[in-house]
Amino acid sequence: MKMTEYQNHLRTYTQPVVVDVWAPWCMPCRVTRPILKRLAQEYQGRVALWEVNAEEHPDLLRELRIYGIPTLIAYRDGQEVSRQLGAKSEAELRSLFQHLAEGKTPPRLQPLERLLRIMIALVLVGLVWFGVGGWPLLVLAGLIFFSAVYDRCPIWKAVTSWVRDVTAKRSTGRTP
Missing domain, CATH: 3.40.30.10 (Glutaredoxin)
Structure with missing residues (x-):
């Protein structure tokens, strides 16, 4: 197909x-x-x-x-x-x-998944706070936190919607 x-x-x-x-x-x-x-x-x-x-x-x-x-x-x-x-x-x-x-619209993350990701991000931030890790660990915490809330972020929805539209138009041969 x-x-x-x-x-x-x-x-x-x-x-x-x-x-x-x-x-x-x-x-x-x-x-x-x-x-x-x-x-x-x-x-x-x-x-x-x-x-x-x-x-x-x-x-x-x-x-x-x-x-x-x-x-x-x-x-x-x-x-x-x-x-x-x-x-x-x-x-x-x-x-x-x-x-x-x-x-x-089906939920993208189950509530338990969302909570678990937020908790992991908070633990990583806590480790950085107590001097266990540096900025790379803080970046990782930010990425994990964002993965827990991205589906509720209006900016993320707008950007991904725009990218999806442009990609669909290109794959069908129409120009944006």
Whole structure:
């Protein structure tokens, strides 16, 4: 499948779509696939599940910037609204499908993940405060903290939205 086919198919689809990028040899994929199929049946008519075999479509993966599997990409109205890497629990996957079915944007980070990242950043800042590390550790703390809050930052949303628009226009041959 070529990127243009993929994008055209997304644009014509009326319901939200979860794209599961997997491979037959991937153990985490084998764990999540039955859950995804069950949820696709449960949310049939409200959320669609598309499966992309990574071995059969390496060019598409490169264009979608997928560097690990399993990767789930959620789309609404042809626009990416969520991307998740790695195996997820049934509760997390159900939450993704539920948010899409209700027309809501799925949360990018689970509350516990967000809290854990903030706590790690604070510990690193504390280490610098007590003289254990220098500025590189402080930079790392800042990056970890930003990874906990980036999805709520309006500047980050504006910049990434602009980059996504420019990239989409270039990939379809239109100039920005």
